[in-house]
Structures are given as structure tokens and as C-alpha cells.
Amino acid sequence: MMKHDYGEIFEWGLKDGKVIHIDNVENGLACNCFCPDCEAPLVAFNRQGNKRVNHFQHKNKSNCTNSYETALHYLAKQIILETKSLTVPDIYFSLSSYAQSFYGVTHTSERKINKQILKFDKVEVERSEQNFRPDLKCYINEKILLIEIAVTHFVDPDKREKILNKNIPLLEIDLSEFERAIQKDKLIEIFRGKIDKMKWVYNPKIKERHQFAESKGAIVKNYISKNLDSHKIYGKDHNIYDCPIYKNIYDKIKVEDECYRCRYFVGEYQGVYEIGDEQPKFPDTTLECVGHKANEFDKLLKSVGIKIKE
Ligand code: SF4
Numbered sequence: 001m002m003k004h005d006y007g008e009i010f011e012w013g014l015k016d017g018k019v020i021h022i023d024n025v026e027n028g029l030a031c032n033c034f035c036p037d038c039e040a041p042l043v044a045f046n047r048q049g050n051k052r053v054n055h056f057q058h059k060n061k062s063n064c065t066n067s068y069e070t071a072l073h074y075l076a077k078q079i080i081l082e083t084k085s086l087t088v089p090d091i092y093f094s095l096s097s098y099a100q101s102f103y104g105v106t107h108t109s110e111r112k113i114n115k116q117i118l119k120f121d122k123v124e125v126e127r128s129e130q131n132f133r134p135d136l137k138c139y140i141n142e143k144i145l146l147i148e149i150a151v152t153h154f155v156d157p158d159k160r161e162k163i164l165n166k167n168i169p170l171l172e173i174d175l176s177e178f179e180r181a182i183q184k185d186k187l188i189e190i191f192r193g194k195i196d197k198m199k200w201v202y203n204p205k206i207k208e209r210h211q212f213a214e215s216k217g218a219i220v221k222n223y224i225s226k227n228l229d230s231h232k233i234y235g236k237d238h239n240i241y242d243c244p245i246y247k248n249i250y251d252k253i254k255v256e257d258e259c260y261r262c263r264y265f266v267g268e269y270q271g272v273y274e275i276g277d278e279q280p281k282f283p284d285t286t287l288e289c290v291g292h293k294a295n296e297f298d299k300l301l302k303s304v305g306i307k308i309k310e
Pocket residue numbers: 231240242243244245246253258259262263264265266288289290291292
């Protein structure tokens with residue numbers, strides 16, 4: 001955006017507390033608009049036949065350079081205030097039915113993101129929440145959701161800390177793509193479900209879901225670590241002769257054909273040393289699984305709410 005003595009030129013001004021596009025106001029000072037940022041009077045240049053694109057500029061000399069970003073903030077807040085609605089990411093956590101996914105990883109649960117349409121009973125603009133001033137404070141019944149509109153300034157660790165202490169959900173909407181041009185219809189599109197532009201800085205409900213899933217995962221992980229059994233893998237063909245599941249049907253099975261897609265498979269090792277060992281823990285190629293406890297393992301999965309894919 002071009003700069004001159006009268007500050008930047010821009011397409012959105014402030015009229016009666018609302019942002020308004022240059023095409024929808026009277027020409028000149030009669031537009032009765034003010035700069036969204038410094039609140040100084042604006043002149044509208046939108047007469048038909050103008051050589052330059054329609055634009056506002058400050059009436060008087062100005063160093064104001066932030067009108068664009070402030071207008072975007074205003075418009076975003078205005079849309080949510082008027083529609084009282086927002087489609088947000090809703091995050092769930094699921095646990096796999098495969099023993100392997102519980103072993104040697106920090107998180108046992110897998111994130112799944114859905115969309116959730118929220119309808120607000122009330123929306124307030126920039127109401128202080130004790131020592132924190134979010135862009136929007138939205139109410140659903142008695143519950144509060146805070147919204148931050150980010151263009152160039154995103155929620156910093158200090159703000160994040162404040163919100164964690166309050167235990168109130170805070171959603172950040174990333175509008176940095178509009179830094180140079182504001183398009184109202186694109187903004188509406190984001191608020192109606194472009195959830196990749198949204199981030200939960202904090203959400204106690206989602207955090208609780210995560211902790212719940214992880215606690216179930218820890219039960220399974222603990223069971224596996226106490227019930228692992230090892231099976232020697234033979235030869236170039238990678239055969240196993242003592243598979244607890246197939247031993248009555250086949251005399252041998254091939255690891256690649258059966259074990260890698262088996263729910264009870266945990267891992268495959270060769271020559272792993274543990275601290276202090278002179279000999280490797282697994283001198284031969286070895287596979288670990290919980291196949292010998294198949295029924296018990298399945299029951300455990302079901303007891304913690306994991307659906308088993310047969
Ligand atoms: S992982 Fe499955 S197929 Fe392989 S040995 Fe264990 S129970 Fe058998």
C-alpha cells in the first residue's frame with residue numbers, strides 16, 4: 001500500500017462505529033468517516049471516472065500507518081458480532097487397537113479434528129477479562145469463549161500464561177493472509193469453517209479429552225510392557241515357528257506376511273544391548289508381541305473403549 005503525506009490510502013473507513021467500504025460512502029468529506037486506527041477524519045475518493053482506485057485518505061497530514069490492520073480487526077469482529085456464529089475446530093483423541101502404537105511413543109492417542117458450528121448468545125468486543133483483553137468475548141449459555149484475531153501479532157507466551165491461569169478457552173484466528181487486502185467474503189468463508197486458520201491456544205475441554213485418552217493409553221502400554229513375549233525369527237525368509245495364534249494351523253509364518261499387520265505385534269529387534277549388558281538382549285533377530293495373551297489383550301482394549309477392527 002502506497003504511503004504519502006496523508007498516511008496510507010485504504011478502502012475501509014469507520015462510520016458510526018462500524019467499518020464501511022469506500023464504495024458505500026459519499027464522496028469527499030461528506031463520507032463522514034474516520035480512520036479505524038487514529039480516528040482522524042477521512043476523505044473518500046470514489047467519484048466515478050477517478051483515475052486511481054477508490055480509496056480513503058486522512059484529511060490532514062498523518063503518520064498513521066496502521067489503518068489497514070485495524071480495519072481488518074474491526075471487520076472481523078463486526079462479522080462475528082453480527083452473525084453470532086463461528087465454525088471452530090473440535091479435537092478428539094482416539095486410541096489404536098494395534099499394540100505397536102502403544103510402545104516407544106510419547107503420545108499414545110491420535111488427534112482427530114472435526115468442525116463444530118458454535119452459535120453465541122452474546123458477543124462482546126474487547127471486554128477486559130481481568131488482566132487480559134481479548135478481541136472478542138463470546139457467550140454460549142453461561143460459558144465463555146475468548147477469540148483473538150491475529151494479523152501480525154499472535155498470542156505470545158505471556159498472554160498464553162494468563163489464559164492458562166483463567167482456565168477459559170481461547171481461539172486464535174490467523175488472518176495474516178489479509179495483510180495487504182481485505183476481502184469480506186473471504187473473511188466470512190474463514191469464519192464458516194476454514195478451521196486450518198484457527199488454533200486453540202487453550203481449551204480445557206480438549207485438554208481433558210487428551211488427558212483421558214492418554215490415561216487409557218497408559219493402561220494398555222503398561223499391560224503390554226508386562227506381558228511381552230519374544231519369538232525368534234529364522235533365516236532369510238524371516239520365519240517364526242511358534243506364533244501363538246497360528247501355531248495350530250501353520251508350522252511357520254513369515255513375519256512380513258503376518259506379523260506386520262497383526263494387532264499383537266509390538267516390535268522387531270536385532271542385537272539390542274541394554275545398559276550394563278555384555279551380551280545383546282536380542283542376539284538373534286527377535287520379534288516381540290502379545291499374541292499369547294490375545295483374548296486378554298482384546299478384552300483390555302474393549303474395557304478402555306477401543307473398538308477392535310476384526
Ligand atoms: S505378531 Fe501376531 S502373527 Fe506375529 S508371532 Fe505374534 S501373534 Fe503371531
